Amino acid sequence: xxxxxxxxxxxxxxxxxxxxxxxxxxxxxxxxxxxxxxxxxxxxxxxxxxxxxxxxxxxxxxxxxxxxxxxxxxxxxxxxxxxxxxxxxxxxxxxxxxxxxxxxxxxxxxxxxxxxxxxxxxxxxxxxxxxxxxxxxxxxxxxxxxxxxxxxxxxxxxxxxxxxxxxxxxxxxxxxxxxxxxxxxxxxxxxxxxxxxxxxxxxxxxxxxxxxxxxxxxxxxxxxxxxxxxxxxxxxxxxxxxxxxxxxxxxxxxxxxxxxxxxxxxxxxxxxxxxxxxxxxxxxxxxxxxxxxxxxxxxxxxxxxxxxxxxxxxxxxxxxxxxxxxxxxxxxx
Amino acid sequence: xxxxxxxxxxxxxxxxxxxxxxxxxxxxxxxxxxxxxxxxxxxxxxxxxxxxxxxxxxxxxxxxxxxxxxxxxxxxxxxxxxxxxxxxxxxxxxxxxxxxxxxxxxxxxxxxxxxxxxxxxxxxxxxxxxxxxxxxxxxxxxxxxxxxxxxxxxxxxxxxxxxxxxxxxxxxxxxxxxxxxxxxxxxxxxxxxxxxxxxxxxxxxxxxxxxxxxxxxxxxxxxx
Numbered sequence: 381x382x383x384x385x386x387x388x389x390x391x392x393x394x395x396x397x398x399x400x401x402x403x404x405x406x407x408x409x410x411x412x413x414x415x416x417x418x419x420x421x422x423x424x425x426x427x428x429x430x431x432x433x434x435x436x437x438x439x440x441x442x443x444x445x446x447x448x449x450x451x452x453x454x455x456x457x458x459x460x461x462x463x464x465x466x467x468x469x470x471x472x473x474x475x476x477x478x479x480x481x482x483x484x485x486x487x488x489x490x491x492x493x494x495x496x497x498x499x500x501x502x503x504x505x506x507x508x509x510x511x512x513x514x515x516x517x518x519x520x521x522x523x524x525x526x527x528x529x530x531x532x533x534x535x536x537x538x539x540x541x542x543x544x545x546x547x548x549x550x551x552x553x554x555x556x557x558x559x560x561x562x563x564x565x566x567x568x569x570x571x572x573x574x575x576x577x578x579x580x581x582x583x584x585x586x587x588x589x590x591x592x593x594x595x596x597x598x599x600x601x602x603x604x605x606x607x608x609x610x611x612x613x614x615x616x617x618x619x620x621x622x623x624x625x626x627x628x629x630x631x632x633x634x635x636x637x638x639x640x641x642x643x644x645x646x647x648x649x650x651x652x653x654x655x656x657x658x659x660x661x662x663x664x665x666x667x668x669x670x671x672x673x674x675x676x677x678x679x680x681x682x683x684x685x686x687x688x689x690x691x692x693x694x695x696x697x698x699x700x701x702x703x704x705x706x707x708x709x710x711x712x713x
Numbered sequence: 714x715x716x717x718x719x720x721x722x723x724x725x726x727x728x729x730x731x732x733x734x735x736x737x738x739x740x741x742x743x744x745x746x747x748x749x750x751x752x753x754x755x756x757x758x759x760x761x762x763x764x765x766x767x768x769x770x771x772x773x774x775x776x777x778x779x780x781x782x783x784x785x786x787x788x789x790x791x792x793x794x795x796x797x798x799x800x801x802x803x804x805x806x807x808x809x810x811x812x813x814x815x816x817x818x819x820x821x822x823x824x825x826x827x828x829x830x831x832x833x834x835x836x837x838x839x840x841x842x843x844x845x846x847x848x849x850x851x852x853x854x855x856x857x858x859x860x861x862x863x864x865x866x867x868x869x870x871x872x873x874x875x876x877x878x879x880x881x882x883x884x885x886x887x888x889x890x891x892x893x894x895x896x897x898x899x900x901x902x903x904x905x906x907x908x909x910x911x912x913x914x915x916x917x918x919x920x921x922x923x924x925x926x927x928x929x930x931x932x933x934x935x936x937x
Binding site for chain 2: 555556557568569570571572580581583584585586591612633635636637638640658659660662664666687688689690691692693694695696697698699701703704
């Protein structure tokens with residue numbers, strides 16, 4: 381193979397997130413190529429995964445495998461996406477080993493005391509094909525498989541659903557609102573995506589269910605036959621004082637359904653949101669201030685010094701195509 | 714004079730009571746009628762739709778509120794019909810209007826104030842139906858009628874970026890007043906007409922939703 385293998389990782393955290401990965405427009409993980417970013421994705425029609433046999437208090441190995449399998453099913457059954465998974469068996473191999481096996485398992489990582497779970501990749505840096513991806517769940521935390529949630533423990537299936545989003549090539553979504561905790565870190569007031577980088581907290585099971593932003597993201601990456609011809613794209617540019625705004629969080633709001641689907645603007649201020657239900661959408665632009673910027677993007681150059689703005693025109697997502705590009709003007713704070 | 718003013722003027726002309734002749738002139742039966750007119754298409758509400766995030770309990774956290782309306786607009790129409798009997802007639806109509814779709818956004822979690830977001834739509838309606846003249850209620854030269862029918866709606870969003878199609882059903886009524894009748898001439902008669910309608914509109918992209926729209930129109934009709 382001529383391609384160089386590289387590792388990158390993303391993580392779901394309890395309070396603050398760290399992400400030294402590369403995020404691309406439309407919140408897909410990507411590798412930078414001279415010709416532009418290349419989204420990373422699986423190309424195999426059926427992705428095989430293994431479960432590590434390590435158990436933790438409250439979760440047996442069999443329960444672990446079952447919860448992860450159900451989280452995979454959540455993504456596999458998105459009707460507008462085409463991706464399939466296969467449980468290949470239990471293994472003693474551990475996550476993060478370069479062994480050509482995609483392994484899910486518990487590991488104790490006490491130095492990562494705010495990280496619930498993380499996903500690593502080995503990717504072909506020419507094509508963006510994912511060769512191997514491992515997911516670990518930090519066993520320094522207490523885990524639960526309770527259907528209704530355990531207020532003292534983190535819900536394994538919710539975190540697995542988030543990590544499998546990364547496993548598929550999705551980055552973090554910024555659709556969410558947080559507030560600072562007096563003791564430090566952030567508390568999530570509400571999130572609009574399973575791929576929001578900060579956990580809803582102990583006892584919460586809501587993130588077992590995907591939201592519109594998650595569904596659009598995975599469908600855009602692994603489109604089912606009619607997905608692209610039946611949905612629309614909105615693209616444009618965020619400007620302040622005439623210059624493009626880097627790292628603005630742009631959300632398309634469907635006034636009929638209430639669905640929120642977002643992305644980030646690139647360095648030149650351009651953005652593209654795919655997978656939209658055809659029809660008019662409101663466009664809301666906000667600075668990345670509900671989590672650390674490096675949860676989403678490489679921080680240098682990201683502009684967070686502007687006001688939340690609604691574009692004054694409804695923008696139409698055409699059926700199977702893209703709108704005429706437009707500018708959203710934002711004002712400095 | 715703008716179209717809306719013309720529409721109101723035509724409607725007003727029908728409501729002016731003039732001394733009735735002993736026998737008001739009537740429109741010829743079985744002849745082609747062509748009418749042009751202007752009117753006013755009432756607004757319609759799409760209702761409220763909040764942008765909700767999901768909380769730890771699974772309940773909503775409101776990011777902002779939104780309420781969407783289709784604004785009222787002037788309309789232009791061309792009508793073709795024929796009177797089959799003194800009581801019954803059939804007619805077809807094409808109408809164009811340019812309503813504005815407006816979303817009002819408020820109570821944003823991070824921004825104060827209310828924001829209005831809008832888009833212009835070109836709307837075309839092709840419909841057809843029956844007209845029943847209520848001859849027994851004719852008075853002061855005004856002949857009341859009721860009408861009902863169905864049609865096809867085509868909405869072009871801004872920049873023709875999206876075409877929405879749908880169906881329309883309507884019921885309404887109004888009055889006609891014959892201005893003159895000259896049975897031996899090419900133009901055999903001319904009349905003015907006022908229409909008041911209630912439309913039920915369903916668009917294909919808005920599954921499971923229909924909306925009510927009132928409309929008012931005045932037209933001048935020539936019989937050939």
